[in-house]
Amino acid sequence: MENKTPQRDKAIRTRQKLLETTFEQIAANGYHNITVDKIASAAGVSTGSAYRYFKNKKEMLLATIEYYYGNIQEFSQTQDSHLTEFSTLEEMLTYVLDQFYAIHKKYYAIHEELESLRHIDPDIKAAYDQILQQSMEELIRKLPAQYATLPNLKERLYLGISILENYAHTQMEDSSTRQYDMDALKNLSIQVVNGLLSDI
Template sequence: MPAAPPTKQRAKSLATREKLIAAAAEEFRTVGYFNTDTNKIAVRAGYAPATFYKHFKNKLSIFLAAYEAWVAEEWRALEAADDDSETLIRTVLAHHKKHLLFRTDLRALAATEQEVKRYQNKLRREQVKRLAELAPDLAPAGDDWSTPVFLLLTMERVSDAIADGSAKASHASETKLITNLIKLIDSLRH
């Protein structure tokens, strides 16, 4: 039997939650996790600060929801992109550049907050599975997921280094790094 449609109240509550997540994602993208608070997130979403706590326990809990939305947004972009390696890399890189502060704070929080680290690991496992679906030749043989994990982590970290300028500061050419990522993907695909 199909699930009953949500009540008007439930639908309104879900819409409020989504607005709060979108507002938080924008706050984290533009000013960073450490430079905002739950009141600013609620106000950005168009709600009184008390509304925030009807939907989220604290700033960290909405950060995790925003992280999940970030991953979903990246996958929508990847699924809409052409399948060639360069387009995929440039799509990931553009997403990392757009969300530089968010990604920087994610790395810091994952290093200091076990809840964030556990959630990051959960989402990475899901990403690796989706990566194998997107490029079936990367699917693991048996239980060894080393190849898609290697690709995901390499793409993620190199994209972050390009986005935050640390690659350039280390005298690495963005063009050459992208070329190397393309070669890596192509070598793993064939």
């Protein structure tokens, strides 16, 4: 019986390379300025090979959203062990906010592109919303048991994440045009989220 493992491994590597290149091309040039041909060329893959893995550019994008989420998950999971090091919720939130900013800084370009696309394409919105739902469920699972008693926990977390994300977005702005004291904004963000999660 013919050994299919080398062929399968090559197929996995090729698909991975196409996803990584799609990710890079969208971040660098924007979704509407790239084509399957350009992605394949940048990946060192023939256009015909690219179409064997993906039907069109949109399918590549949807697969890239999953890839993007997987990268964030991998990054965040490496930080989980640190969450037990803090004696207060405020200390933990300070750490989490710094990690939030690090993720936004690392993936800022593609994050902004996906945020824009999800408002105009229902398929992209559905994929994005599913990832947000999965992220919320995972966050709830990671919380200490005492937080399970909080009323409207999901809504509190939604507001808290929105506040942290808004801080990260503002931090990414050009400092010369920034209108806010970032130290004050950081401290206030932590205080507000702390208040949302302290009613236990």
